[in-house]
Amino acid sequence: MTTAQASAAKTRIAGTLYRGHEGMWSWVLHRITGIAIYFFLLVHVLDTALVRISPELYNAVMASYKTPVMGLGELGLVAAIVFHAYNGLRIILVDLTGWGTRHQKAMFYVVLAMWAITMLGFAPRHLAHVFGA
């Protein structure tokens, strides 16, 4: 390889097995959803602990979870949880089965399809609770 070819190969970041493909997006989304869920979990344990202080205080704080903006936030939270759950199952299958790695790309699309189906079931009912009379 000439020096020019070597530097061209170095700067071309696409065309690898991983970068920009299903495996990378699976990892990126798993990390982003995981971090988001973690910070909600911290807040959620603290807000639920308010039941130990007084019914009035807990109900007042919970009222903020019932607003339209927070209702949309809950939809995003559930979307993150459902993706993290299904993609986590994909990771388990890749790690623990002999065939998982061979089918990891197909399984990423199965994860996306199952996520879409679950959210189509969840979203209308949740949005009806949030925005309904």
Next chain:
Amino acid sequence: MKNFNLEKAGWLFMRGSGAVLIVLIFTHLSVNLLSDGGVKAIDFAFVAGKLANPFWQWFDVTLLWLALIHGANGMRTVINDYVLREKFRKGLLVALVASTALLIVMGTLVVFTLDPCPVGSPAELLPSFCPVA
């Protein structure tokens, strides 16, 4: 124990706890967001009514421990990946362990010491099984 490897134990824990968390969290979301009223039905009477039942006490405590340890171990990976200044990385890990331990202890105490019928609270804020003062 011979051949015990802490990182391998952590790796296995993420897969084992992840599988259990899918069942626990999907149940938690179904009962709290999909049953009648959804998020708008969550108040002190709803939570205290659930936590008066030993099944939901142990369910919620299991969920609390597994979710916080799973989440904290994930955040440990994220911190180790991105925080390059050694002192700052160590400090964040200490804060992570401390906040996780605090929330686990506090949450467990809340679940097992909650009085569903606190004296002096208006009956309309309490579960229906509370004696009328």
